[in-house]
Amino acid sequence: IEGDEVIIHLTNLERAEDETHGFALYGQNVNLSLEPGKTATTRFIADKAGVYPYYCTEFCSALHLEMEGYLLVKPEDYEEECPKTNPDCNIIIEDKYTQADYDKQVKVNLETQAVIDSVVAFITGHNYKDFPPVVALVEDAVDQLGFAKEAKAKAEAAVAKEDWQNATLWANQWWQYQVKTADIGLRAKTYLEEHGARAN
Structure with a gap:
């Protein structure tokens, strides 16, 4: 609400x-840069009603352009059109996605997984543990794959309920983690190729 203090961690x-x-919030004089493992806090007074975009300011991966919100x-005098205290007031959200949308997304996910599998085969087929920067990249990629598996499980749970809206949204989230994994993996592969890694 206008006039509130906003704290972002x-x-x-x-x-x-x-x-x-990086993190920049338009119109609020917020611009942060965070190294891996670091935490930062910013606070400000939201003194003007409106919609303010925020985005990552450091090119970080293939999904960099999607890091926005x-x-x-x-406004200070804002009132909910459908207050929670009114049981007769319901908001209906129509399904946007269908089974066809879900199937299309899963096809893309499986193709992306094939890329990941080929990169993993290359990395593990070489002496990557002799290269500390690559070891760090592999650890990061493993984290992202873990997130991908969690999103995949949620997508499949939604499919079991024939909830194609959430199934498709979770399948897309699953794919985004895959893209991040593939991006990190390709960077590791390139590093090994450029630094004379040898096959096992």
Whole structure:
């Protein structure tokens, strides 16, 4: 609400040393840069109602351009059109996604997984543990794959309920973690190729 103090805590969960993330919030004089493993806090007074975009300011991965969102500051006199205290007031959200949308997303996910598998085969087929920067990248990629598996499980749980809206949304989240994994893996592969890694 307009006039409120806003406190934002940010943590960069990456492990690889070159995975810096930035955070800028338009119109609020907020611009942060976080190295891997670091946490930062910013606070400000939301003194003007409006919609303020925020985004990552450091090129961090193939998904860099998707790291964005919006902060909505409601006017001081704002009232909910559908207050929670009114049981007769319901908001109906129509399904946007269908089974066809879900199937299309899963097809992309399986193709992306094939890329990941080929990169993993290359990395593990070489002496990657002799290269500390690559070890850090591999650890980061493993983290991302773990997140991908969690999102996949949620997508499949939604499929079991024939909830194609959430199934498709979770399948897309699963894919985003896959893309991050593939991006990190390809960087590790390139490093090994450029630094004379040998096959096992």
